[in-house]
Each structure stands twice: as structure tokens, then as C-alpha cells.
Amino acid sequence: MEDAEMKAKFLDAIKDPETAAVLEAVLAPIVAAAVKAAMESKEEEIAVLREELKETKAKLDDLEQYSRKNCVNISGVPETAGESTSQLVRDLSKIINVDISPTDIDACHRIGRLTAGKPRTIIVKFARFDQRQELYAARRQLREVAAPAGGRFTAQQLEKIFISDNLTQHRQSVLYAARQLRRKGKLFAAWSDVGRLKVRVTKGGDTKHITSFDDLRGLVGSDPDLPRAEPVARPAAAAADAVAERVASVQAAPNERPPVAKGKGKRGAR
Secondary structure: OOHHHHHHHHHHHOOOOOHHHHHHHHHHHHHHHHHHHHHHHHHHHHHHHHHHHHHHHHHHHHHHHHHHOOEEEEEEOOOOOOOHHHHHHHHHHOOOOOOOOOOEEEEEEEEEOOOEEEEEEEEEEEEEEOHHHHHHOOOHHHHHOOOOOOOOHHHHHHHEEEEEEEOOOOHHHHHHHHHHHOOOOOOEEEEOOOEEEEEEEOOOOEEEOOHHHHHHHHHOOOOOOOOOOOOOOOOOHHHHHHHHHHHHHHHHHOOOOOOOOOOOOOOOOO
16 A cells, blocks of 8 residues: 555544544543643743742842942931032931041932922941941931031921931832831831841741741731732643643543434435
């Protein structure tokens, strides 16, 4: 038998519904197993890449935060045209008994967009970390000291001034979410300490160091203020399930040849 004839007979055979159903029932499990094996290997590669990306992002965030270790944010300081932010910082420091000279400040400026009635935050980068720490440690005195008579700041202004860590955008977002959880009573306290984010679930409880929204979820569970955890794609499982459903439907179908529609007879018959 010639190859062409064999091919033609084979094609005719698989056109038969019964033969096609048998072939599909036999081949479908083999195909499903092959698809699952191939996709599982890809899933493993994707999982490894995701973990590497997560670690890389964490390392970059650590490096960026380290570059900010000599910086603090000062918010609530009244803003005027032509001001010297460096002089504002030195005047504010004197009120809380911290001596800062012009050479102690490496850079100083306001950040953010101008908004009517709301002063922009001042970011200060100190030349030395110990000078930064001295100002940061004395920040609570702003609520305790009296404003000097005839000074630059009034008592009402001092109450609205806050000195805080200069955090990366990621850590700002995580700390904001933690403080929202604190307002809901799910956390007792949330704060930053030289760029390290810390929380306490209960009064007198252990201090927990957090770095991500996943850490918060691990402490309080799911919450609307926390971004949804990224779902893990399972293409192998989905593909295998789809093939398995197809196999089941084929095996469950009655193994009968569909009825052939009867014609009206030979052409031209009367």
C-alpha cells in the first residue's frame, strides 16, 4: 500500500466519530501530562525570578534608605517668600537647645508642590550623623518648651511642627498603612527609627521590625488599608484542569455513531 493511500485511509478513519472519540480519550491524558510537566517547570522558573526580584527591590530600598540616614524631614514650618530654610532650621534648633552651625548642614530645601495655606516640608541633610541624631532626639521638646518672646516662631506654630525620618517612598507607604491600622486598634504603636519601621501589636508587647505590607498582613491579617497580596499564577494547573475536563466529557459521552440524516432519494427520482 502506497504512503498516499495509507494517509488517505487514516484520514478517513479519524473522520469517523467513534474513532475520533477513542483517539481523543487515549491521547488526551498523555497531552495533559506533557502540558503539566512543561508548565510546572516554567512555574518554578517564574517563582524563582519573582523571589529574586523581591530580594533585589528590598536591597535597593535598603541602599536608598541608607543614603538618607543623615536626613530629617521638618513639616509645619511656616513658608515665606525669600526665606532661608537653613536659617529656619537653625532658629528652630535653638528653641530645643540644639546648637547647629551653618557648616553642620550639608543641604536644606523644601520639597513638594506649593499649596495655598499649607507649608511644604523641609528636608535637611546634615554633614554628620551625630548632629542629625541630636536634633531628632530633641524633637519632642517642641511640645514642651515655651516660644521665645519676639522670636521667629509662636507657640501655636511650634505645636504644628514635626521632625521625622526621611523615608523612601516604599517605607512611607508601609508606615502610613501601619498607622491606619493603629487608628483602628489593630496595632498599639507604629513608628520609624532611623529608617527602620517598627510596630507593637499590644501594649507592653514585643517590638516587631517590619519591611513590607506582607509583614503587616502577617501581624493583623487582611485589611482594606493593605494592598491585596499578589495572586500566584498557576498556568500548569489551569491547563491540566482544562484538559482533564475535556477528557472527562469525552469519556462520559455515549459511544455511539450519530444518526445519518436520510436524504430524499436519488437525484431526479420522482
